[in-house]
Amino acid sequence: MRDFLKRLPKAELHLHIEGTLEPELMFTLANRNGVKLPYESIGAVRAAYEFDDLSSFLELYYSGMSVLKRAEDFHDLAMDYFRRAHAEGVVHVEMHFDPQAHLARGVELESVMEGLGLARREAEREFGMSTALIMAFLRDRPAEEAMRVLESAAPYWELLDAVGLDSAEVGHPPSKFAEVFQRAKMLGIPRVAHAGEEGPPEYIREALDLLDVCRIDHGVRCLEDPELVTRLREEEIVLTVCPLSNVRLKVVERMEDHPLPELVEAGLRVTLNSDDPAYFGGGMLANFQACHDAFGWSRETFIQLAGTAIESAFISERRRLELHRRLAECD
Ligand code: ADE
């Protein structure tokens, strides 16, 4: 099964590029940039990755990214991930990035875009991998700040495949960002949002009604609201589910308790993703394998989920056909 899951052409729709920072690269970049880390060793970094919830993770996630200073660092970060993902049979990666987390440290959007842009072209050349870019707003920061970031990103609007919404969810409903997302819509930029990870089903409704998103990141708590499940099914909304992330952040206690089988059974359009692979115990292959181990899913189920990811990826129709063909040939 592992060989099959590795061969399966996987499209990843929910990944935070800053969450791919492995401790080894963290130390390399800290040395290169003269940043003092609060850890003695690589082992100590890994040992610190025990989380009680989303907030306790975000603290380490934002502190880890302090080593990212220049375009070169963002390039190395992304290439390090693309190389690993390629080795796991990932053919397409859509990456969220958090401009506000970098601006707050004096790192300009230009450096982020230059580094990620370079890495994207290299991944295409070296691995035949396609990539997409999702500029995320931090929901625990003011909406006015998000609006300023969106406006200041004008030179890069053409390069954005979507805008997203992430960071601490509870207490920061999608409604807070209605205007920002309205502006993105006016600019013709597609929209996605994290909702229903730790937040209530109502946040998923708001993301649909007020942010007009085409996908919901996580969305697992929709099952608490049967009417919402019906709506998600009828409107064919894709959920980008991140199983290992949900276990590590204690959204669920164990993989065996994860609602993924229920979501699939309910006829929802589900995809599997890694979220922050450096922090949550593995990338796409580990997430697929964990689902196999916990739910005993057949090849057909994995083919269905991989197909849903290809269907809803931000790629050209030509690329979509190519990936569907590769999926059909994979057995
Ligand atoms: N930023 C990085 N990972 C995240 C997650 N799982 N939820 C919300 N914001 C995030």
Ligand code: ZN
């Ligand atoms: Zn996420």
